Structures are given as structure tokens and as C-alpha cells.
Amino acid sequence: MLIVIGGLPGTGKTTLARLLAARIDAVHLRVDTIEQALVRSGLAQHPVGPAGYVIGYALAEEHLRQGLTVIAESVNPLAVTRDSWQSVGFQAAAPVVEVEVICSDPAEHRERVTTRTIDIPDLPLPDWQQVLDRDYQPWNRDHIVIDTAGQAPQDSLALLLDRLDHPGGR
Template sequence: MATLIALAGLPGTGKTTIARLVAQARPAVFLRIDEIEAVLRVEDERRDIGPLGYQIAAALAVSNLKTGQDVIVDCVNPWPLTRAMFADAATHAAAAFLSVEIICSNTDLHRGRIESRVSDIGKGHAEPDWQAVIDRDYTPWREADVCLDTAKLSPEAAAKRILSALCA
């Protein structure tokens, strides 16, 4: 059965690195909300796109899940509302759902990651600074199936934990 793996976590926690490792190992379709949103903002980087990036990712997830492909969604996924969008997508596609929250409990490490980031996304995307990260409206995902702390786990170890949860 195909599985939708929905990640959640603040910028700089390691979601994209981990998602890529899981997508390569599984293999799975890799949907990165930042890239979708960058395309939506290419003409105006300040454009308010609301939930459109998430809605597009959820629709693409359903299409790929229905073909039997696993899908990993890489996004901040900050609220129960956005998380439910992906759970509903899995249900709609008759697929399994794995929820994963990624945190970085070491503030200095997390801040260092944010301040040293180099974006690999082109026009339409701006990396947040540390103040934007700490000011972000984000609700911890306490009921996530898997919670990973990248202050304590390497990206490879975190990816292995997700892959193990998929096999359980």
C-alpha cells in the first residue's frame, strides 16, 4: 500500500535533507512546498498565496498515491488544519499515512543552521532569518507518529527511523 509521509517542523530543523534521504531510499515522490510556493510567487515574491501551495501538494500527493507511489511532503506544516489536509489526501487515495515532526532542541545549532543556509530554490523564494523562525506560528505535533530531534540524530539516522516506521 502506498504511504503519504507528511513532515512538519520549523525551517532549519533538517526536514528537506531528511526527506530527500527517505525519498531516495524508498523510493518516493518528493514534494517540497517551498518549491511550489516559489513558482507561485515568481512574478511577485511578496504575493500572498495563502494555502495554495499546500493544496497543490495535497492534490499531487493524491495523484501519485493512486498510482501506488509513496509520497513524502516536505513543509513546515504548522497547524492541525494543514496536517489534516495531508491526512485527508491519504484517505482520499486509500493510502497509509505517516506523520513525522522534526525538531532541533539545540537553539544554538538551529540558529546556526538558519544563519548559514544557502537557498537552492530560485526566484520567488526567500529564506527566513532567525527572527522569522522564532516568530513563526507553529503548533507542536504532539500526536505525530514519529518525532525526531536533529540535535541528537544525524540526517541519516533520522531517515532510518522514518524508514523503520514505514516497515512496522
């Protein structure tokens, strides 16, 4: 299975993806990690453009073909990137579940963005205005939405696990 997790910076995507990967023993592919590796190699500079996503697609397909569950985590802001993740699942004959992580409380979201620490060396983090100004297209198909506002990461994980177990309900 391919679980695609997207959402604006500071919503809790990485935290949720890491918790889910540990719980279900899945591969966690983080596009930020791929992009920063490209920058460190000297082959790219920020903003990297589509290269990180293209590498992510290839890695996800390879892992899926090996029978592994993959959690692909990125902002995933555009319909074209979401469609590309769908294509990866189709090519690997694996089901795809899309998850959008949001933080519906603007004050909490802003606090997260302005106080978080870098966990990938030298990765530039966006400031609050950059998050607000980001081109983030609405999702145009059914997907799971997890609102992390006002709850602990473990509570968001429990909600996601429930939604993964009951995709059509709740």
C-alpha cells in the first residue's frame, strides 16, 4: 500500500508519518530529505523543483514492488503531484490512500511554524508568511483529512489508524 501524506508546513505531517511508519512497519519517504540530499550533493539548490518528487516516485515504486508499505510525505501542494503518486501506486499494482494533514487553528499553526526546529541539517524552513503565500491547490477527490489542531500526535495517529481501517466511514 502507498499512503501519501500531504499538507502545508507545520501541520504535523512528519510527526504523523513517523508515528505511522513505526506503528505499521512501513517505509517513510520524506521529500524534504531527498531534496536536501540533492542540495548537499551540489546537483541542486533551493528551491529544488520537481527533482525531489521524481526521485520519491521512483523510490516509492521500487519499495512497493518489493511488497513494502510506503508512506510518502511531502507538502504535495499540486494536483499534478497528487496524480503522480496515484500513478506510482497504479504502476506498482498497489492501493493508494491519500491523507491531507491540516491544522485548523491558525494561531496554533503559526506557533508551530515559527517555533519548530530543523531536523534535517541546513534545510531552510519557511516562515509564516511563506506558508500563507504557498501555492496549495485544493484536493479534488476523496481523501482522508486529519486535523491535528488541539490534540497530541498520538491522538492524531489513532484517528488516522481508524480512518485507514474504515476508509469510507466516519
